[in-house]
Amino acid sequence: xxxxxxxxxxxxxxxxxxxxxxxxINGQYNAIACYEQLARMAKNVVERDRILEIRQDEIRHFxxxxxLYITLTGRQVxxxxxxxxxxxxxxxxxxxxxxxxxxxxxxxxxxxxAHDSYIKESFRRAAADEQNHAVWFLYFYTKLCCDNT
Ligand SMILES: [Fe+2]
Ligand SMILES: [Fe+2]
Numbered sequence: 293x294x295x296x297x298x299x300x301x302x303x304x305x306x307x308x309x310x311x312x313x314x315x316x317i318n319g320q321y322n323a324i325a326c327y328e329q330l331a332r333m334a335k336n337v338v339e340r341d342r343i344l345e346i347r348q349d350e351i352r353h354f355x356x357x358x359x360l361y362i363t364l365t366g367r368q369v370x371x372x373x374x375x376x377x378x379x380x381x382x383x384x385x386x387x388x389x390x391x392x393x394x395x396x397x398x399x400x401x402x403x404x405x406a407h408d409s410y411i412k413e414s415f416r417r418a419a420a421d422e423q424n425h426a427v428w429f430l431y432f433y434t435k436l437c438c439d440n441t
Contacts, residue, residue, distance in 0.1 A: 305364045309411070312402045313361050316415075317371050319395060320354035323347075323388075326377035330388060333381040339432055346425045353418045360411060382436055389429035395422045 327347040334340035354371075361369045378384045399419035406412045 309402070309406060310361070310364060312398075312405075313357055313364070314369060316399070316402070316418075317354065317357045317361065317369055318374050319391075319398075320350050320357060321371035322374055322377075323350045323391070324354060325373060326384070326388065329377050329379070330381070330384045333384060335381070335432075335436070342428055342432075346428065349421045349425065353421070356414050356418070360414065382433070385429050385433040385436065389426050389433060392422045392426035392429060395419075396426065 324347060327343055327350065331340050331343040331347065334343055358369055358371075361367070378387050396419050399415045399422065403412045403415035403419065406415065
């Protein structure tokens with residue numbers, strides 16, 4: 293964890309790392325909103341509950357990244373919605389599984405760039421969760437295709 297005095301460090305923290313953290317926070321904020329919609333469209337209770345569990349992971353990631361930002365800057369971050377969520381289940385799943393996979397790459401890149409071991413570990417852990425989410429969404433997407441044909 294970061295020592296307390298970091299708030300009062302006489303230099304600005306790494307700007308590129310900060311903008312990555314802001315991007316991660318907005319991505320999580322978006323996912324939390326989209327997965328709430330997606331859960332409502334789920335084909336059955338099992339899928340709905342799984343999507344809600346995934347959403348809980350995103351809320352946790354959101355909190356971890358927000359806390360990182362506060363620790364590094366001493367400031368609060370104000371997230372905003374950056375993309376619209378698809379309004380039907382099939383497109384929603386496709387959007388989610390692509391987004392999760394891109395997020396895995398992004399988080400691993402941030403983890404590699406970061407010098408601090410807590411930041412590295414936070415992004416690696418989140419990347420592992422996103423990988424797992426991608427597999428679930430791909431599974432639901434595949435089931436949807438084959439159930440319909
Ligand atoms: Fe996440
Ligand atoms: Fe995810």
